[in-house]
Amino acid sequence: MRYYILRNNTEYGPYEVAVLKQYVDDGRILLHDQAKDSNTGVMNTVGYYLRRNNAKVKIKSKGSFVDQLKAIGSELILPVGLLKSKQWLSDKRLLLLALIGLGPSVIMLLPIHGFGVFYAVALYFSAIWGLFFYYFFKTQQVRLKITLSVFFLTQGFVFILWDVLGLPSLNPFYQLIDTVFILDLFGYIFGVGLTEELVKLLPLLLIYRFAKEPLQPKTLVFYGLMSGIAFGVFEGVQYQMSVNIQLDYTSSFFMNIARLTSLPFIHAIWTGIAGYFIGFAKLYPLYRHALYFLAISIPSVMHGLYDTFCSSYLGMLIALPITFIAVFLLTTYLRQAQDYQTKLIK
Structure with a gap:
C-alpha cells in the first residue's frame, strides 16, 4: 500500500x-498528518493507516533529556537578551495583558485608602472598558490624548456641577422623584436623565468646538462611550462609599x-447614542436643531425610564429590556449611517 x-x-x-x-x-x-490512500483516494490520518497495516511506531528521542534542553537553548527558555534590549516595551499585546491581568495586584501595593482605593479600582475597570470600546468603535x-481628556473632563464636570454647585437641587423635576408613578417618571426623565445626559455631552461639544477637521459620527460615538464610562464609574465610586456600604454584605458586593x-x-x-446625533448635527448643520433634540431626548428618556423601574426585581423586568433597546439602537444607527447621510445630503 502507498x-x-x-x-x-x-x-x-x-x-x-x-x-x-520510518519517517x-x-x-x-x-501521526496526525493527513494521508490519502493512493488506490482509493480515501483521506485519514497517518496513524490510522499505520495501525491498519500493523506498523508499530517507535518515535526516537534526540539524545538524553539534558541534551534536548541544551539543544533548545537557554535563550528560548528565558530570553534574557530580549529583556535587556527593551524591545518588549513596544509589544502592545504584552503590555495590554499585563495591564488587565496585573492591575489589581498593582493597586494592592499602592499606599492608598478610602476614596483612593475605590477610585483606583474604578480606573482599572475604565481602562478595560476603554480597550473594549476601542476594539469595536475605533476610527482613524x-x-x-483626546480620549483621556474626555474621561477626566467628564469627571471634572460632574465633581464641579454636582459636589460644588449642587446642580440637581437647581432642577425642580428632582422634587418629583419618589412620589406617585407618573410624577416619578417625569422626575427621572426631566430631572435625573436630562441633567446627567447634558453633563455627559459637554466634553463632546468641546471636542468638536476645537476639532481641526470634521469628525465622523462614529468618532463621536467612541468619545461619547468614554464620557459615559467616566460618569458611570465616578458615580459608582460615590455610591460605593455611601449607599452600598449600608447594604448587607452580599448586596453590597454585588452592587459594587x-x-x-x-x-x-x-x-x-x-x-x-448622543454622540452619534451630535456628529451628524455638525456634519449637516441645516438639520442641527432636530439632531440636537434627538441627541438629548433619546438618551434622557431611556435613562429616565430605566431609573424609574430599576429599583425593584419586577421593575427590572422592564428596565433590562430598555437597556437592550439602547444597545440595539446604537448598533443599528451605526449600520444605518449611510442612510442618514443619504437623507441629510438632499
Whole structure:
C-alpha cells in the first residue's frame, strides 16, 4: 500500500508503509498528518493507516533529556537578551495583558485608602472598558490624548456641577422623584436623565468646538462611550462609599461590581447614542436643531425610564429590556449611517 501525505495544502509521496513508518519514527511526519490512500483516494490520518497495516511506531528521542534542553537553548527558555534590549516595551499585546491581568495586584501595593482605593479600582475597570470600546468603535480619528481628556473632563464636570454647585437641587423635576408613578417618571426623565445626559455631552461639544477637521459620527460615538464610562464609574465610586456600604454584605458586593461594570456600560451606551446625533448635527448643520433634540431626548428618556423601574426585581423586568433597546439602537444607527447621510445630503 502507498499513501500520499498532505501538509499545508501540499501533497507529498506516495510512500510505502515501511517508508512512512520510518519517517514517523524520525519525526519527519506526524501521526496526525493527513494521508490519502493512493488506490482509493480515501483521506485519514497517518496513524490510522499505520495501525491498519500493523506498523508499530517507535518515535526516537534526540539524545538524553539534558541534551534536548541544551539543544533548545537557554535563550528560548528565558530570553534574557530580549529583556535587556527593551524591545518588549513596544509589544502592545504584552503590555495590554499585563495591564488587565496585573492591575489589581498593582493597586494592592499602592499606599492608598478610602476614596483612593475605590477610585483606583474604578480606573482599572475604565481602562478595560476603554480597550473594549476601542476594539469595536475605533476610527482613524480617535486619539489617545483626546480620549483621556474626555474621561477626566467628564469627571471634572460632574465633581464641579454636582459636589460644588449642587446642580440637581437647581432642577425642580428632582422634587418629583419618589412620589406617585407618573410624577416619578417625569422626575427621572426631566430631572435625573436630562441633567446627567447634558453633563455627559459637554466634553463632546468641546471636542468638536476645537476639532481641526470634521469628525465622523462614529468618532463621536467612541468619545461619547468614554464620557459615559467616566460618569458611570465616578458615580459608582460615590455610591460605593455611601449607599452600598449600608447594604448587607452580599448586596453590597454585588452592587459594587455592578457599579464598575454593567451600570457604567449603560451610561456609555446612552452617551454613545448622543454622540452619534451630535456628529451628524455638525456634519449637516441645516438639520442641527432636530439632531440636537434627538441627541438629548433619546438618551434622557431611556435613562429616565430605566431609573424609574430599576429599583425593584419586577421593575427590572422592564428596565433590562430598555437597556437592550439602547444597545440595539446604537448598533443599528451605526449600520444605518449611510442612510442618514443619504437623507441629510438632499
